[in-house]
Amino acid sequence: VTAGGPVPALLTALADIVGPANVVTDPDVVAAYAADWTGRFRGTAAAVVRPADTAEVAAVVSLCRTRRAALVPQGGNTGLVGGGVPLHGEVVLSLRRLAGIGPVDEAAGQLTAGAGATIAAVRAAAEAAGWEYGVDLGSRDSATVGGTIGTNAGGLHMLRHGDTRAQVVGVEAVLGTGAVVSHLGGLLKDNTGYALAPLFCGSEGTLAVVTAARLRLVPRPTHRVVALLAFDEVPAAIGAAHALRRALGSLEAAELMLAAGVGLVCETTGAPPPFPGPHAAYLLVEAAAGHDPTEELGDALARLAGVAGEAVAVEPARRRELWNYRESHPPSVNGLGAPHKLDVTLPADAMAAFVAEVPGVVAEVAPEARTWLWGHVADGNIHVNVTGVEPDDERIDDAVFHLVARRGGSISAEHGIGAAKRRWLHLNRSAAELDAFRAIKRALDPDGILNPHVLLPTG
Amino acid sequence: VTAGGPVPALLTALADIVGPANVVTDPDVVAAYAADWTGRFRGTAAAVVRPADTAEVAAVVSLCRTRRAALVPQGGNTGLVGGGVPLHGEVVLSLRRLAGIGPVDEAAGQLTAGAGATIAAVRAAAEAAGWEYGVDLGSRDSATVGGTIGTNAGGLHMLRHGDTRAQVVGVEAVLGTGAVVSHLGGLLKDNTGYALAPLFCGSEGTLAVVTAARLRLVPRPTHRVVALLAFDEVPAAIGAAHALRRALGSLEAAELMLAAGVGLVCETTGAPPPFPGPHAAYLLVEAAAGHDPTEELGDALARLAGVAGEAVAVEPARRRELWNYRESHPPSVNGLGAPHKLDVTLPADAMAAFVAEVPGVVAEVAPEARTWLWGHVADGNIHVNVTGVEPDDERIDDAVFHLVARRGGSISAEHGIGAAKRRWLHLNRSAAELDAFRAIKRALDPDGILNPHVLLPTG
Numbered sequence: 001v002t003a004g005g006p007v008p009a010l011l012t013a014l015a016d017i018v019g020p021a022n023v024v025t026d027p028d029v030v031a032a033y034a035a036d037w038t039g040r041f042r043g044t045a046a047a048v049v050r051p052a053d054t055a056e057v058a059a060v061v062s063l064c065r066t067r068r069a070a071l072v073p074q075g076g077n078t079g080l081v082g083g084g085v086p087l088h089g090e091v092v093l094s095l096r097r098l099a100g101i102g103p104v105d106e107a108a109g110q111l112t113a114g115a116g117a118t119i120a121a122v123r124a125a126a127e128a129a130g131w132e133y134g135v136d137l138g139s140r141d142s143a144t145v146g147g148t149i150g151t152n153a154g155g156l157h158m159l160r161h162g163d164t165r166a167q168v169v170g171v172e173a174v175l176g177t178g179a180v181v182s183h184l185g186g187l188l189k190d191n192t193g194y195a196l197a198p199l200f201c202g203s204e205g206t207l208a209v210v211t212a213a214r215l216r217l218v219p220r221p222t223h224r225v226v227a228l229l230a231f232d233e234v235p236a237a238i239g240a241a242h243a244l245r246r247a248l249g250s251l252e253a254a255e256l257m258l259a260a261g262v263g264l265v266c267e268t269t270g271a272p273p274p275f276p277g278p279h280a281a282y283l284l285v286e287a288a289a290g291h292d293p294t295e296e297l298g299d300a301l302a303r304l305a306g307v308a309g310e311a312v313a314v315e316p317a318r319r320r321e322l323w324n325y326r327e328s329h330p331p332s333v334n335g336l337g338a339p340h341k342l343d344v345t346l347p348a349d350a351m352a353a354f355v356a357e358v359p360g361v362v363a364e365v366a367p368e369a370r371t372w373l374w375g376h377v378a379d380g381n382i383h384v385n386v387t388g389v390e391p392d393d394e395r396i397d398d399a400v401f402h403l404v405a406r407r408g409g410s411i412s413a414e415h416g417i418g419a420a421k422r423r424w425l426h427l428n429r430s431a432a433e434l435d436a437f438r439a440i441k442r443a444l445d446p447d448g449i450l451n452p453h454v455l456l457p458t459g
Numbered sequence: 460v461t462a463g464g465p466v467p468a469l470l471t472a473l474a475d476i477v478g479p480a481n482v483v484t485d486p487d488v489v490a491a492y493a494a495d496w497t498g499r500f501r502g503t504a505a506a507v508v509r510p511a512d513t514a515e516v517a518a519v520v521s522l523c524r525t526r527r528a529a530l531v532p533q534g535g536n537t538g539l540v541g542g543g544v545p546l547h548g549e550v551v552l553s554l555r556r557l558a559g560i561g562p563v564d565e566a567a568g569q570l571t572a573g574a575g576a577t578i579a580a581v582r583a584a585a586e587a588a589g590w591e592y593g594v595d596l597g598s599r600d601s602a603t604v605g606g607t608i609g610t611n612a613g614g615l616h617m618l619r620h621g622d623t624r625a626q627v628v629g630v631e632a633v634l635g636t637g638a639v640v641s642h643l644g645g646l647l648k649d650n651t652g653y654a655l656a657p658l659f660c661g662s663e664g665t666l667a668v669v670t671a672a673r674l675r676l677v678p679r680p681t682h683r684v685v686a687l688l689a690f691d692e693v694p695a696a697i698g699a700a701h702a703l704r705r706a707l708g709s710l711e712a713a714e715l716m717l718a719a720g721v722g723l724v725c726e727t728t729g730a731p732p733p734f735p736g737p738h739a740a741y742l743l744v745e746a747a748a749g750h751d752p753t754e755e756l757g758d759a760l761a762r763l764a765g766v767a768g769e770a771v772a773v774e775p776a777r778r779r780e781l782w783n784y785r786e787s788h789p790p791s792v793n794g795l796g797a798p799h800k801l802d803v804t805l806p807a808d809a810m811a812a813f814v815a816e817v818p819g820v821v822a823e824v825a826p827e828a829r830t831w832l833w834g835h836v837a838d839g840n841i842h843v844n845v846t847g848v849e850p851d852d853e854r855i856d857d858a859v860f861h862l863v864a865r866r867g868g869s870i871s872a873e874h875g876i877g878a879a880k881r882r883w884l885h886l887n888r889s890a891a892e893l894d895a896f897r898a899i900k901r902a903l904d905p906d907g908i909l910n911p912h913v914l915l916p917t918g
Binding site for chain 2: 108158179183201202349376381416429433435444
């Protein structure tokens with residue numbers, strides 16, 4: 001690429017659309033958009049384009065289609081699988097300027113947010129009107145509406161309110177053709193053609209650039225109760241999580257922990273052991289409702305089998321103490337050296353076997369490794385953290401993903417496939433499914449300019 | 460078409476796949492598949508093909524693709540928009556033999572059902588295991604899993620549990636290419652490619668023939684409370700429905716009725732007026748939960764504005780008496796002569812205006828007509844019944860659909876577009892959206908053999 005060649009011509013044309021100030025080419029600034037926050041995925045880009053609205057996004061996509069220039073849509077750049085950074089020299093299409101949030105529709109319990117609005121901003125807007133947005137996650141201050149749609153983020157309240165797909169009533173988006181499709185009316189019953197919004201959720205920016213979304217809100221709970229339970233057998237803890245999910249409509253969280261993880265947390269944080277003796281497994285549960293769920297929770301706990309210890313907390317400071325055992329897991333494990341992190345889902349009836357098997361499977365390829373497990377067990381999601389190996393040691397992925405697939409699980413619970421997991425997607429998806437995905441991709445992005453190097457293996 | 464011509468050759472080849480007994484050509488038998496149950500939509504078919512399993516469906520679709528023979532997938536044939544009958548001489552592909560229902564997965568709260576299983580059978584299987592299927596509808600004994608997926612049926616519990624799309628965790632389906640895609644593992648967190656199941660929900664058999672579905676179940680409520688409320692202003696009743704939806708997680712139904720409809724019901728059924736004086740509007744609400752919701756409901760009712768009369772029922776016989784005012788609306792109105800029925804959705808903040816305007820809009824094109832309104836107002840769905848006109852008088856559709864579109868509503872709440880509403884789809888969907896739909900259709904059904912005459916206007 002030389003001066004006057006195709007790239008400068010493209011940049012000039014982009015500047016005509018978004019203004020020169022919004023075509024960023026300063027290498028120092030571009031670098032921040034070209035690498036993910038973990039530093040594991042690092043690419044290069046000729047430019048970062050920052051359109052102001054849907055019309056500018058459409059013009060940018062149309063231009064890039066004409067020039068056959070690939071784009072990587074990017075929100076808060078908090079992804080974990082290299083799906084939002086220009087690993088193959090793509091132009092970065094930053095949606096952060098589309099950060100507007102409309103008023104809360106009080107009757108419908110909905111709001112419309114731009115793709116660049118952060119989850120924290122959406123949550124604040126909902127809360128100011130007495131509602132709550134059903135998705136929350138640790139990266140809330142940076143993660144955006146568009147990014148969480150691209151990955152179909154689950155987050156902390158998935159068990160109660162469902163994934164991002166369950167919140168998105170409609171979207172406005174620019175297809176790979178440059179066409180704008182907009183369906184933001186927020187109607188809950190509306191069978192007038194194919195449902196594009198759920199298709200775009202989890203499509204990792206490969207089908208369309210979502211520019212705005214109509215989001216369902218949920219009533220804010222007024223009462224919360226937390227309980228920490230101890231079990232002497234892991235299967236009993238898993239069974240208890242499923243029993244509570246069935247018994248309690250108000251269940252918001254059910255987090256599995258194991259003896260080693262709780263022991264490490266006590267050691268590193270100085271917290272006292274939650275119960276006098278050690279136990280094989282722990283379950284942290286939280287119920288939240290518009291009425292006091294303490295009695296319902298108590299009744300449900302009384303019906304559980306195998307509970308070897310129980311602590312219930314209503315008062316906020318004590319609730320935080322109990323949550324601390326769970327929330328200190330990541331920092332405590334990180335303290336042993338950057339762990340190799342995997343995010344997988346198992347069928348309900350395979351979780352206990354997986355928990356028992358995975359340390360051995362890891363040890364087979366990395367005898368020096370140590371495996372730490374915890375997670376949102378009631379929705380089948382478990383975090384596998386491996387210490388004592390390099391964070392990008394693919395032997396670990398390979399061994400764990402094959403075990404997951406054998407047990408009927410998913411190699412991507414909520415992080416997506418991105419660049420990181422393309423080579424293992426065939427473990428979860430048949431050739432016929434991949435062909436169908438590619439056909440849909442060609443239908444909406446016929447020239448293959450939207451995030452062409454993620455998700456789908458080269459077919 | 461003559462003996463030995465293309466149709467007999469096709470029938471012979473179909474018989475090779477499904478067996479001669481399952482290629483039905485007897486005109487008397489075919490006629491039952493070729494007309495809908497209302498008799499409004501009546502076509503002809505050379506044959507009805509009844510495959511036994513997914514492999515036979517795939518072979519039938521592949522064969523028909525080779526022969527360029529169009530297929531109409533059909534379940535219980537309870538549709539209301541002519542979307543499941545051969546209006547253009549298509550071969551009828553009946554899925555009724557795929558009626559198997561697998562065991563309830565107790566930990567996950569799910570089951571797998573064949574496309575031909577009736578909703579009643581799925582509900583019975585769930586109930587036998589102590590669970591409930593979140594979709595129910597009046598046609599439950601005939602309507603099938605496949606048919607309700609094709610139309611994305613809402614039904615009686617939509618307010619609480621969402622539409623059919625919200626229940627379908629995964630599907631097995633045969634694409635228009637003949638390829639089988641299957642993803643029935645039931646994982647709730649599973650971001651491994653494009654979400655086909657929600658795309659197929661509401662696609663009216665135009666993209667794929669769904670052969671089986673993995674369905675989410677919900678816990679069975681143990682307590683129910685019903686309340687009938689009277690209001691002297693329609694907007695107050697609508698506002699109350701939205702306030703209750705926000706206040707009560709246990710709300711299962713919120714049905715709006717008007718003075719004229721309740722008066723007609725009392726006249727035709729002999730039921731006493733629900734309250735001493737007449738009132739402009741009534742709201743029937745039901746709360747159901749795993750705990751007793753009476754107190755929560757009472758608290759929420761106490762906070763409503765404009766309530767002019769209130770009756771609360773816990774005891775089953777009294778609950779039925781209150782429900783009778785709502786459930787007697789269709790038969791009472793039907794007694795005035797077959798009504799013209801429309802099923803539309805309005806935005807929450809436009810419902811009151813629509814209710815006020817629609818009788819006048821109908822009277823403009825049909826001064827002799829009378830308009831009756833009732834519906835699931837909390838999810839924006841209202842039934843418009845017009846008596847005193849021919850049931851298929853399209854002047855009514857035209858006038859009401861234009862009003863709906865002006866108010867930001869949907870011309871199809873849950874019945875779908877089918878053959879009946881194709882000419883009005885442009886009121887809800889832009890040219891860009893229709894182009895995107897057609898591109899997706901071509902991607903998954905490249906030869907256009909799956910239900911080619913429904914949903915999408917000829918482009």
